[in-house]
Amino acid sequence: MTSQTRTAITTGDGVRIVYRFDGDENKPVLLLSNSIGTDLHMWDGQVSALTEHFRLLRYDARGHGASDVPSGPYSLDRLGRDVVELLDALGLQRVHVLGLSLGGIVAQWLGIHVPERVDRLVLSNTAAYLGPANQWDRPIAELLEASDMQVTAERFLHNWFPARMLQGDDEVVEGFRRTLLATQREGVAGSWAAVRDYDLRRTATLIHNPTLVVAGEHDTVTSADHGKELAATVPGARFTVLPTVHMANVEAQAEFVDAVVAFLTEQS
Incomplete structure (x- = not known):
């Protein structure tokens, strides 16, 4: 396996987006798109298994990780265009896309607006809509008024992982906690x-595009019903439910990777 250290592009609006490749450059490229409050390391546990089949392209979304943090609200259109500009800069015409949570929303945007850049889509623990819109105004205001990410970080962790992983000092959970606390509000x-x-x-x-929707049976952020509704909306989409909360890639790593690989490598 070959790997590449982090490097970056600069988008048309002047934002630096950090990315990295992992795996054999002769294999099909699989773009991984992250949830809010994480960076490209949210996929660390899956890299070894996925690079047996794909060259992975991971990136820190704007506002996260080592990428720039512009102020003001972001739009889905801008987050999607960040990915398009990344693909353009790297000379990648067509890739598989796997997105989880917000990453799954960005993946939907790509399938809608630039389907020619996408081979197959995996939409994990995500939804076509998370309204009503006004429910988000207070959390946004409270976070911007807070002195740090402490309260939000703990809320995220309890929404992402089952109780058994939150008890004690689970090494994986602690890694996500550190990332959350280091993320700018x-x-x-x-x-x-x-x-x-x-x-x-x-x-x-x-x-x-051929699409697989993955949901978590116990997910309280994007419920299994959200996943079912999304799969019913996307023509011909497949749907699978894993016995997880929100971070299905972490909690049910083997089952998650098996489902993703089977779908992405299936012969047409």
Whole structure:
């Protein structure tokens, strides 16, 4: 396996987006898109298994990780175009896309707006709509007024992982906690604004790329019903439910990777 250290592009609006490759450059590229409050390391546990089949392209979304943190609300259109500009800069015409949570929303945007850049889509623990919009205004305001990420970090962790993983000093959970605490509040708030303002319930019908929707049976952020509704909206989409909370890639790593690989490598 070959790997590459982090490097970056600069988008048309002047934001530096950090990315990295892992795996054999002769294999098909699989782009991984992250949830709010994480960076490209949210996929660390899956890299070894996935690089047996793919060259992975991971990136820190604007507002997260080592990428720039512009102020103000972000839009889904801007988050999607960040990915398009990344693919353009790297000379990648067509890739598989796997997105989880907000990453799954960005993946939907790609399937709707630039389907020619996408081979197959995996939409994990995500939804076509997370309204009503006004429910997001107070959390955004409270976060921007807070002195740090402490309260928001603990809320995220309890929404992401089962109780058994939150008890004690689970090494994986601690890694996510460190990332959350290091994330700038403006990045999370800006991304929440993108979630507040998006609604793909109608336009998701325009996705015609082969699509797998993965849901968590116990997910309280994007419920199994959200996943089922999304799968019913995307023409021909497949649907699978794993016995997890929100971070299905972490909690049920083997089952998650098996489902993703089986779908992405299936012969047409």
